[in-house]
Amino acid sequence: MTMDRNEVVSGENPHIRIQGVSKIYASPRGDVLALTDATLDIQKGEFVSLLGPSGCGKSTLLKMVGGLDSVTTGAISLAGAPIDGPPVGLGMVFQKDVLLDWRTVLQNVMLPVELQNLDHAEHLDRATTLLKLFGLGDFLDKHPWELSGGMRQRVAICRALVTDPSLLLMDEPFGALDALTRDELNLELQDIWMRSGKTIIFVTHSISEAIMLSDRICVMAARPGRFIEIIKIDFPRPRTLAVRETPEFADYTRRVRQIFESNGVFQHEKA
Amino acid sequence: MRKLDVPSWLREPPSWLVLTSLLVLWQVATWVFKPAPFLLPDPISVGRALIANPTMYLVNAYYTTANTLIGFGLSVIIGFGLALGIVYSRFLESTVYTTLVAINSMPKVALAPLFVVWMGTGNTSKIAMAFLIAIFAIVIDAVLGLRTLDTEIVDLGRSMRGSPLKLLWKIRLPNALPSLFAGMKVAIGLSLVGVLVGEFVSAQHGLGYVIMAAQGAFDTPRVFVAILLLSVLGTLLFKSLEFIERRVIPWHVSQRAVSH
Numbered sequence: 001m002t003m004d005r006n007e008v009v010s011g012e013n014p015h016i017r018i019q020g021v022s023k024i025y026a027s028p029r030g031d032v033l034a035l036t037d038a039t040l041d042i043q044k045g046e047f048v049s050l051l052g053p054s055g056c057g058k059s060t061l062l063k064m065v066g067g068l069d070s071v072t073t074g075a076i077s078l079a080g081a082p083i084d085g086p087p088v089g090l091g092m093v094f095q096k097d098v099l100l101d102w103r104t105v106l107q108n109v110m111l112p113v114e115l116q117n118l119d120h121a122e123h124l125d126r127a128t129t130l131l132k133l134f135g136l137g138d139f140l141d142k143h144p145w146e147l148s149g150g151m152r153q154r155v156a157i158c159r160a161l162v163t164d165p166s167l168l169l170m171d172e173p174f175g176a177l178d179a180l181t182r183d184e185l186n187l188e189l190q191d192i193w194m195r196s197g198k199t200i201i202f203v204t205h206s207i208s209e210a211i212m213l214s215d216r217i218c219v220m221a222a223r224p225g226r227f228i229e230i231i232k233i234d235f236p237r238p239r240t241l242a243v244r245e246t247p248e249f250a251d252y253t254r255r256v257r258q259i260f261e262s263n264g265v266f267q268h269e270k271a
Numbered sequence: 272m273r274k275l276d277v278p279s280w281l282r283e284p285p286s287w288l289v290l291t292s293l294l295v296l297w298q299v300a301t302w303v304f305k306p307a308p309f310l311l312p313d314p315i316s317v318g319r320a321l322i323a324n325p326t327m328y329l330v331n332a333y334y335t336t337a338n339t340l341i342g343f344g345l346s347v348i349i350g351f352g353l354a355l356g357i358v359y360s361r362f363l364e365s366t367v368y369t370t371l372v373a374i375n376s377m378p379k380v381a382l383a384p385l386f387v388v389w390m391g392t393g394n395t396s397k398i399a400m401a402f403l404i405a406i407f408a409i410v411i412d413a414v415l416g417l418r419t420l421d422t423e424i425v426d427l428g429r430s431m432r433g434s435p436l437k438l439l440w441k442i443r444l445p446n447a448l449p450s451l452f453a454g455m456k457v458a459i460g461l462s463l464v465g466v467l468v469g470e471f472v473s474a475q476h477g478l479g480y481v482i483m484a485a486q487g488a489f490d491t492p493r494v495f496v497a498i499l500l501l502s503v504l505g506t507l508l509f510k511s512l513e514f515i516e517r518r519v520i521p522w523h524v525s526q527r528a529v530s531h
């Protein structure tokens with residue numbers, strides 16, 4: 001029954017194949033079925049969002065794609081090879097910014113360069129350019145605790161981008177930001193994606209953010225975590241903030257809301 | 272209701288003022304109550320005892336300090352090495368760590384006489400006591416520091432494909448430093464106690480030796496000089512560590528108020 005969900009996918013060799021993936025966490029209070037029977041093919045350079053309420057297995061799936069966690073059943077492959085640990089060319093942004101307190105902003109961004117023994121001088125330029133692009137040019141030598149939450153998250157994004165990864169996995173990167181900063185960073189992210197042709201998997205629980213950014217949205221539900229429907233978003237690029245005021249945007253929003261409703265995500269609204 | 276206008280030096284008196292007042296109080300008390308000098312000498316005679324033979328105190332303080340620092344230094348190096356082993360090896364964790372925790376619960380000063388039998392009355396037995404008594408604090412705090420790492424930081428390091436050695440050097444080690452310093456600040460005082468106990472049992476020099484010799488001669492002022500020197504020494508050692516800590520981990524929460 002999961003096969004027909006992929007009918008929207010065209011192309012012969014998907015970059016990422018997620019096939020019948022389930023994840024069970026063993027815990028003292030019994031096993032937790034975090035994700036069940038997820039199937040999805042992602043093309044190279046595609047922007048895919050995982051959208052769903054908390055606890056539906058978004059982070060779990062992202063970690064498995066990033067090779068940080070193993071699948072319980074099913075298989076995930078990247079460019080034809082099964083995922084076995086974090087792949088080359090991976091950039092990750094986590095739900096928390098996880099900046100290292102003992103490093104300055106610039107040093108935090110340079111961390112992946114140092115860990116991977118990449119050319120220091122060349123990436124130092126890139127790091128500085130990125131930080132300036134994200135409005136942090138005056139904060140290169142500050143420490144993380146001297147920054148606001150929004151600035152910290154931007155540093156974390158620069159850190160994920162500094163090695164110019166071909167696969168970017170982002171776990172609610174803008175979840176903790178105010179709406180204005182969020183809009184600004186959405187546009188920035190779209191820019192970077194359009195210029196670099198990265199494949200991006202983007203986790204969010206904001207319906208409008210998902211519609212705004214994605215080529216496809218994978219709508220999920222919890223207990224157990226699962227895919228309900230995959231929606232293709234057909235807006236031309238680059239999208240501006242004004243796209244949110246179009247009737248088509250409202251249609252997409254309504255559609256996602258109805259999918260959530262019919263799967264019991266907004267239960268208290270019915271009561 | 273308005274607060275009374277208390278001057279700041281009285282609301283929050285500086286430590287030199289407190290200490291001087293205590294000395295004055297002690298002096299006045301000995302004048303008033305006139306205790307036998309071998310029970311409680313007055314500060315002036317204690318001062319005289321110090322001035323009478325400063326070199327003798329200096330030489331003995333030197334031995335105590337040197338042995339404390341050597342024992343402490345060894346406990347830091349070996350203790351941190353052990354902690355690394357314990358964190359990275361299940362085998363060492365279930366053997367060495369279990370043993371250490373078991374030994375830690377016994378009063379280690381009880382071993383001092385044994386150490387003198389094994390290692391003689393020279394410096395070695397004092398250094399060994401300082402080492403033994405301090406290493407537990409180092410190992411336990413270092414293990415804690417090395418282990419306490421956010422799972423998200425662990426994931427971050429792995430996602431960047433760092434080698435285990437690089438992850439240790441760039442992430443786990445700096446992350447463990449605050450905890451290691453907490454352990455060292457406990458250990459430095461313990462090292463001094465260890466040396467002192469060794470000197471009490473049997474020694475030819477050191478401030479503990481001075482105390483034992485003076486006590487045998489009922490020369491209580493000399494005992495007091497040695498005790499005062501020991502507290503100055505303890506404070507200096509601790510403050511030096513704090514000084515180093517401020518320079519090594521200025522980024523840590525505990526240091527930010529100081530450095531900014």
Ligand SMILES: Nc1ncnc2c1ncn2[C@@H]1O[C@H](COP(=O)(O)OP(=O)(O)O)[C@@H](O)[C@H]1O
Binds near residue numbers: 032053056059061
């Ligand atoms: N390490 C873990 N151990 C046990 N249960 C977990 C673990 N990680 C996640 N879970 C459970 O798996 C489910 C999905 O979690 P998660 O992927 O974090 O959801 P989301 O990111 O969509 O909020 C939740 O019920 C969560 O409690």
Ligand SMILES: [Mg+2]
Binds near residue numbers: 058060171
């Ligand atoms: Mg999550």
